[in-house]
Amino acid sequence: MSDRNISKQTIRRIPIYLQHLKDLKIKNMTIISAPSVAAELKLNEVQVRKDFAAMSTTHGKPKTGFIINELIINMESFAGYNNTNEAILVGAGSLGKALLSYKGFEIYGLDIVAAFDIDSRLTGTEISGKVIFPLTEINEISNKYNIKIGIITVPANEAQKVCDVLVCSGIMAIWNFAPVHLTVPADILVQNENMAASLAMLSKHLREHIEGK
DSSP states (O other): GGGGOOOOOHHHHHHHHHHHHHHHHHHTTOOEOOHHHHHHHOOOOHHHHHHHHHHSOOOOTTTEEEEEHHHHHHHHHHHTSSSSEEEEEESSSSHHHHHHHHHGGGTEEEEEEEEEEEEEETOOOEEEEEEEEGGGGGHHHHHHHTTEEEOOOHHHHHHHHHHHHHHHOOOOEEOOOSSSSSOOOOEEEEEEEEEEEHHHHHHHHHHHHHHOO
């Protein structure tokens, strides 16, 4: 299995594939073909076949397909779901609290070990067992526990400042929920989750659908 064959678009499809494959496994299915997956998920058949071939160690069997359990293991291994990645979160507001309380991250190998906030009323408290620390302790804690992933859930006007603190504290990958572009060094990975942009796309699609009737 070669990393150079895996595109970012393929990586984004992994959770979709995994959910479908696990559903099939529950139904006691053992073999699946790329065309049937493409049809079920309404994806391009050629793309699904390429995705599976790139991630599968067996590359599938002619006229039979891929062994579901092996494909699940291959995908989880590639995505790092079997290796817990520890992360810290900055911004313990409504969104931050929701992420801290979400148990589903464990499935994907992510463990948020601590959170930070500037609100003194929150520091020292816990959310779902995760302690809220003052923002000033990011550097100490991230270095002490060798944390490399940071999650930003602060308002847009505070996001760049928080980002700079995270980078200076040794964070190498940032999951940004603030609706703002972050400026980071070339070796820092930023994954943006812009909910406003997603909502705009949904609204546009819905309007076009309604007007097209």
